[in-house]
Each structure stands twice: as structure tokens, then as C-alpha cells.
Amino acid sequence: MTDYPRPPFAPQAQSVPGSQKKMDPYPDCGEQSYKGSGRLANKIALITGADSGIGRAVAIAFAREGADVAIAYLDEHEDARETARWVEEAGRQCLLLPGDIAQKANCQTLVDKTVEQFGRIDVLVNNAAFQMTHETLEEIEDEEWVKTFDINITAMFRICKAALPHMKAGSSIINTSSVNSDMPKPTLLAYAATKGAIANFTGGLAQLLGSKGIRVNSVAPGPIWTPLIVATMPDEDVQSFGSETPLGRPGQPVEVAPIYVLLASDEASYISGSRYAVTGGKPIL
Numbered sequence: 001m002t003d004y005p006r007p008p009f010a011p012q013a014q015s016v017p018g019s020q021k022k023m024d025p026y027p028d029c030g031e032q033s034y035k036g037s038g039r040l041a042n043k044i045a046l047i048t049g050a051d052s053g054i055g056r057a058v059a060i061a062f063a064r065e066g067a068d069v070a071i072a073y074l075d076e077h078e079d080a081r082e083t084a085r086w087v088e089e090a091g092r093q094c095l096l097l098p099g100d101i102a103q104k105a106n107c108q109t110l111v112d113k114t115v116e117q118f119g120r121i122d123v124l125v126n127n128a129a130f131q132m133t134h135e136t137l138e139e140i141e142d143e144e145w146v147k148t149f150d151i152n153i154t155a156m157f158r159i160c161k162a163a164l165p166h167m168k169a170g171s172s173i174i175n176t177s178s179v180n181s182d183m184p185k186p187t188l189l190a191y192a193a194t195k196g197a198i199a200n201f202t203g204g205l206a207q208l209l210g211s212k213g214i215r216v217n218s219v220a221p222g223p224i225w226t227p228l229i230v231a232t233m234p235d236e237d238v239q240s241f242g243s244e245t246p247l248g249r250p251g252q253p254v255e256v257a258p259i260y261v262l263l264a265s266d267e268a269s270y271i272s273g274s275r276y277a278v279t280g281g282k283p284i285l
Contacts, residue, residue: 004028005225006249007242011235017130018227020052020079027225029057030254031086036064039265044118046111046163048072048101048155049128051080053226054176057253058125058260059083063090065261070095070114072128079227093118101128102150107158111166121166123264126156126198127176131191131232145190152194153201160205169213174263175202177218177275182284195220199275206273215272217263222279225250246281 005025012024020027034057045062049055051073059069060083069087071094073080080096087094095117099106114121130151134140156175167173181199184192199218206216223229223242229250230238242250256278262268263276277284 002028002033004249004252008239009241011239012230013235013238014227014231016231017074017076018052018231019076020056020227021082023225023227023230025225027053028252028254029053030060030257034061034064034254034257036061036066036090039065039261039267040123041066043067043122043264044070044114044120045123045125045264046070046072046114046121047125047127048159051076051083053228054221054224054253054256055125055127056083057257058127059094060086060090061257061261062123062264063087063092063094065265066092067123067264068093068118070097070110070117072097072099072101072110074098074100101155101159102147104158107155108162111159111162115166120168121163122171124160124163124167124171124173125176125260126159126173128155129176129191129228131188131228133187133233133237134189135187137189140190148190149194152191153197156198156201167214170266170269171214172264172268173205173209173214173216174260175216175218177202177220179220179222179277179279179282179284181220181275183282202275203273210272215263215268217272218275219256219259219263220275220277220279220284221251221256222277222282223250224256225252242280245279249280251278251280
């Protein structure tokens with residue numbers, strides 16, 4: 001078993017959205033460890049927020065399982081190119097799609113470009129997210145609240161709606177929720193509210209799309225060591241990040257990727273409407 005890093009971590013504040021290459025310790029996205037076995041052979045996947053963190057780990061895993069991957073991201077071009085390098089090293093195609101999914105037109109554009117390149121979408125992973133930390137309600141600006149909802153849940157709705165005509169029976173939608181959907185952290189009020197919305201959106205959408213043979217599930221990660229953490233949390237929270245879990249450490253992105261692979265695969269043909277916790281021991285019941 002890999003001995004993953006434990007807190008305390010060094011202070012390392014970054015500007016939003018953060019850069020993976022600047023993190024210490026460097027997050028493990030499975031670059032050296034994930035081994036595929038053809039479980040997603042010849043599938044086409046669109047993954048948002050795939051330049052780094054969980055999204056990068058999922059992109060690498062999907063590619064090594066045989067999928068071609070379209071990567072949507074904001075503007076972290078260097079991180080995105082690194083993800084693309086790993087996808088292409090696995091012998092798969094990678095399409096880079098920069099743009100702000102808080103803007104409605106960009107949600108449609110990234111779907112259109114994916115279909116133009118690959119012809120269809122078999123797996124849609126809505127993973128991109130935004131958060132900021134605040135100690136009081138009064139600190140949260142109206143614009144920031146709306147931005148959090150636009151990126152985390154409204155874009156998810158728009159991308160699902162745009163992608164649906166290009167998804168056939170047997171396709172899979174996987175939405176990234178959070179342990180905060182079940183145990184909201186008060187200092188992440190807007191973020192936690194969107195993650196609760198994602199869990200409910202996923203459950204409802206699974207029922208709407210069941211007759212089409214399209215499965216919809218969500219993954220609820222706990223504290224995972226990604227650029228979002230060091231870019232949006234105060235130093236004291238970063239230093240102790242993950243220490244409150246029963247396993248006593250944050251998860252690495254590679255530890256989250258396998259559940260996405262399962263849910264994307266045909267092995268999960270009767271799994272829909274579910275939320276899967278990857279939390280280091282914090283229960284979601």
C-alpha cells in the first residue's frame with residue numbers, strides 16, 4: 001500500500017484557481033501508478049475541471065482504460081497540457097477545451113466541439129467546481145454566491161442538457177458532489193449548498209433518464225489534495241487538511257478515480273441514482 005502524505009503541510013497560498021505544479025506535496029493523479037485493463041475501450045468521455053486534481057486523475061484513468069478524452073477547464077493551460085500529455089502517452093486522443101462554464105454559451109460550445117471531434121459522448125463527468133472560505137455570512141458577496149452556483153450546479157444542468165442528444169443507451173453521467181452534501185462545512189456555505197443540490201439533481205436526473213438507458217450517479221469526495229484547496233483555504237486549514245478524517249490524512253486524486261471508472265463502465269449497468277462516498281472514513285449514510 002502506498003504511504004500517502006499526512007498533515008501538517010507547509011503554508012502555500014495560491015491565487016484562484018490554483019496550479020497543481022506549485023503544490024507541495026505534489027498531488028498523485030496516478031501518473032506512475034494507475035494501470036488500466038480495457039474497461040472503457042473506445043468510449044468517448046467529456047470531463048470538466050480535468051486540468052488538475054480529481055479531473056486529471058479521472059482523465060488519466062479513463063485513457064488507460066481505453067477512452068478518448070475531452071478536457072474542459074478554465075484557463076490553467078499548463079496544467080491542462082500536462083493532463084493531455086498523460087492521456088496521449090496512453091495512446092488515446094485528448095481534446096483541450098478552455099473556457100468559463102459559468103457562461104451559458106461555453107457549456108454548449110464544449111459539447112459541440114467534443115461531438116465535432118469524436119462524434120458522440122459516452123461518458124460525461126461534471127467535475128469542475130469553485131469555492132471560497134468565509135467565517136461569516138456577511139463576508140459572502142452576492143456576486144460570489146451566484147458565481148459558485150453558476151459553476152457548480154447551473155453549468156452541470158446546462159452541460160447535461162446539451163450533451164443528452166449525443167448520448168445513447170448505455171451512456172453514463174457522473175457528477176462530483178462532496179462530503180459537504182451530507183455534512184456541510186459552515187465556512188464553505190455556498191459550495192456546500194451547491195454540493196447538496198448536485199446530490200439531489202443527480203438523483204432526480206437518474207429517474208428522468210432511466211427510460212433512455214442512461215445512468216446518472218454522483219461521487220462525494222472528502223478532503224482531497226487538489227489545487228482548489230491551496231487556492232481557496234487559509235493557511236491554517238491547509239496545514240491540517242485531512243487530519244479530521246478517520247484515516248488521518250487527505251485523499252489523493254488517484255484514490256478517487258477508480259469509482260469514476262466503475263460508474264463509467266458497462267460493469268455498472270444497473271447502478272444509477274446513487275452517491276458514492278470517498279471520504280477517508282467519514283460516513284455518508
